[in-house]
Amino acid sequence: MPGFLLNLNSVVICSHGGQAKPTVPNPRVRVMGMPVTTLGPPYVVAGCANPPPPVNVGPCVIGNWVLAALRVKVMGLPVLLQDSQAICVPTGTPLTVVLTQMRVKGM
Template sequence: MPGFLLHLGATVMCSHGGQATPTAPFARVTVSGQPVTTLAAPYVIAGCGMPPPPAGNGPCVTGQWLVGATRVFAGGLPVLLQSSTSICVPTGTPMQVVVTQLRVSGV
């Protein structure tokens, strides 16, 4: 699916409002002056609102992207797109891209 490329400054959140941050953006390729993110690096999540057991199965701690771009690569790895799919651990819910740059898109 086409979408705008994710970069370090993109706002990504877990489904419960926690802020997700990439652990290793790819600094050799930049978009809007910020490094892009690739499929390989997980995201860390802070501030998840999902309660711990027994009230819930949270909070979200990490997030991993499952699908990236099929035609755009950085360092041999697929870059992440606004339309990429992901999963958070341990809740199993997706991360959501709230804000990203609007100049560069990919497939």
């Protein structure tokens, strides 16, 4: 499905409210002056409120993207879109894209 591309300024959160940021944004392509993000490098989650063991499995640490653009690639890697899907480790919950740039769409 078409959606807006994610860049370094996009706001992504885990299901428990933790802020997720890309570990390796792609410096070659910029949208709105910021590097885009691609499938492959995970996002790091900070500030997750999920309780640690023995109450629960602990806070989200990393978000691994599993679904990205089908047609748009940067340096051979699919770009992340507003509707891309990720799974957090160790909780197995999804990442949610809250805000992204509104100029460039991909598919």
